[in-house]
Amino acid sequence: MFGSLAKKLFGSANDRRLKAYHPKVAAIAALEPEVAALSDEALRARTAQFKAELAAGKTINDLLVPAFATVREAAKRVLGQRHFDTQLIGGMVLHEGAIAEMKTGEGKTLVATAPVYLNALAGKGVHVVTVNDYLASRDAEWMGRVYRFLGLTTGTIVHGLDDEERRAAYACDITYGTNNEYGFDYLRDNMKYDMGSMVQRGHAFAIVDEVDSILVDEARTPLIISGPLEDRPELYMTIDALMPNLEADDFELDEKQRTVNLTEKGNERIEQMLGTAGLLREGSMYDAGNVTIVHHVNQALRAHKLFSRDKDYIVRNDEVVIIDEFTGRMMPGRRYSEGLHQALEAKERVQIQPENQTLASITFQNYFRLYEKLAGMTGTAATEADEFMDIYNLEVIEIPTNRPVQRIDDDDEVYRSVDEKYKAIVRLIEECRKRGQPLLVGTTSIEKSEILAQYLVRQGYKQRDFSDPNAFASLYDGDQGTPDEKVFAVLNARYHEQEAFIVSQAGVPGAITIATNMAGRGTDIQLGGNADMRIKVELGDMPAGPEREAAEAGIKAQVAKLKEKALAAGGLYIIGTERHESRRIDNQLRGRSGRQGDPGHSRFFLSLQDDLMRIFGSDRMDGMLQKLGLKEDEAIVHPWINRALEKAQQKVEARNFDIRKNILKYDNVLNDQRKEIFEHRRELMAQESVADSIADFRHLVIDELVRAHVPENAYPEQWDTAGLHAAINDILNLDLPVEDWAKEEGIADEELTTRIIEAADGNAEARAASFGEEVTRQIEKAVLLQTLDNLWREHIVTLDHLRQVIGLRSMAQRDPLIEYKSEGYQLFGELMRRWREDVTRTMFRLQVMQQPPEQPPLPFMTAHHFDPTTGEDEFAAAGSGFGQEAPALAISDAAAMPVVAPEDRDPNDPATWGRVGRNEPCPCGSGKKYKHCHGQIA
Known part of the structure; x- marks a missing residue:
């Protein structure tokens, strides 16, 4: 009660934050007459003036007002669009490193130009992140006109560019690209062997468009670069040979859940067999050094106990071919991951194909936290505000609309069955079509789109193939506004221009568009259609001149008439065919209607058989509705149901947040290690000579060897001189009289260490002299980096395997996360020790040909990002x-x-x-x- 009273008296925290921007908006408006009076050249010259002021000691914040005024005027001249005051406020929020929540149609693409220009003045590069290549290219070209007018350069990162093209794009003042491309470039850069071949130049400031889609929805699955693993068929075959020796009480099989696990007795039996086979490196099977073996055992167990030949797979032409469990069809070329397919190949005694190994990976959560300043914009972020603050330290600020929202949002209609729900939707679609009201129907999946399409077809509607841009012609020819033919479009293909055209014309009177996941499509649904898109598509390459001008004027006039008809019919009608797990996704769909003060309408249709309703106890509700006498095709509509659904969605969102947060806790272990490894690599690449690092490694290895074989405070006769001699011979390739030195009276371990170091340093200097200084420098750097890379790849796999089995520790009342951190730390220490040792061993055994070595080629790599849904x-x-x-x-x-x-x-x-x-x-x-x-x- 007190909270609501305080809110009425003082305004919400969001209101108070917005109020603080008003003086700056007024200052920008006050500058407008002065800036508007400048010539194009004088306006462009302000960019150089701002840079000079920064060099003289001013800060970016000092330049906000004049810079924003400059961009507003440039956009007016170049695009014919003037920033609204609310757009300037949105730009200030982005500049401060927060999330600007702005409704669909408020012009987020234009909003970003002001903070992008302001921050680009610093010369460190600004990254604008979009969800697909089409939007990256479109926005870079569209908004790039403003930046180029003001003297700044713009680049675009899309799939298919080579390193030179990428380097040039990142060198620009402003770079547009997709989240995937930025992440993969970061990973690939940290696999290069010299600084000059890297493409990114830092992570100063990024603005993420559709920030909720990228930083929340896609945050669960990492970007992965993989490459072929060295062939290890003997390991798969050896472990496979152990499986027939297991007895029924050695494992627990749950065919319903498709899981199989070893029992305590089975663990003991397998551990004994692995020891006999010489596969255990140390101690227990579940020690950190053996996690990879445990992983392969588990996969072999699954292959033998869960997968059946001719049911789950067949063997054809010496290959294991997966059978699709839903269609029964063979799926040649597809392979199970994580070594399971190799386990099946070992089971069937066919040729074992090499497994793909993760070479590098990173989640979007950890990639975007690399930026010194991060900002985002979307139409729906408030529902995830806690997650943005908790994980990214990003505050969500709701920006008011330029004009009041006129859309009418009806209460949800709940039907008993899916069939009744779809029939009601079809009835409403027919009503809207008859009065010429454009209609957007949102579904939660491609399959649901196709089901609704079948219902419409049965009612005499025709689904159009819109590969031809003129397929919409019948909807606006003759300015009729309402098509005689009953047609509809189904949108479920993503990320190409054709889709953007269809979305842009979904506001034509009478148009019926069924779409899956309307977030991030980057094209507004304008009532009457989008004149600019029609001009681009219909007139194409028509040369400039009177004929083109007349055609453009005709299209604009037609769109204006159609807009009047759409407005008269009530604006865009939104139909939701189901509630999504996240209310944010529902709000994205709803937000497509009512842009810039246009009228609109929205309604969601649900059934008790929908996933969300079923999960939250629709059986009890169904029984209650039957007792109350709810008849077929009748719906229950009440605000209480809306609130109950919202609470259900909040529970699901909270669960998903917990999952993402838990994933991040585990991934942070790898991320901390990744940052340290990448930092090591960059330091080494930046150094002209790494001779000091090589010497430090050599001395540390010798110290470790002496400590391992010479116990502290022990007498010389207690020293393991034979073991030390063998280790020195193995690693340093030197035959030193360690046993004789140990017999000398009064010798201490420090003296022993000094003699070994002197001998090793002398040998290393002699080898370097024989190779030549230039060649030695190249060899040392190549050995350091390649050895680190090979060990890091092994380490990633080992940590992944450890993560898969660490959950079992909870059965022993131990926290799996703490265990994972502890063992991950131990494994990282072992990685660093092996790095020093392997580098030292290689340097003492390397033979150099007459030709100086070339820069080693990168391994062949493949990119992966799995859709979380x-x-x-x-x-x-x-x-x-x-x-x-x-x-x-x-x-x-x-x-x-x-x-x-x-x-x-x-x-x-x-x-x-x-x-x-x-x-x-x-x-x-x-x-x-x-x-x-x-x-x-x-």
């Missing part, structure tokens, strides 16, 4: 390899094909297509994704 790899078979000589390793036979530029593909000849990404538009021109068209698996 579908589990599908966005980059699978999408030509995502980064190597020069080898084909991409992906989950399709098409992966072995070359990448062919789209313009070089003949739509009628699949032989000319090369490797096509599963999520790319099919080259045949159907408008479908390749995986749903010619790329369908038979």
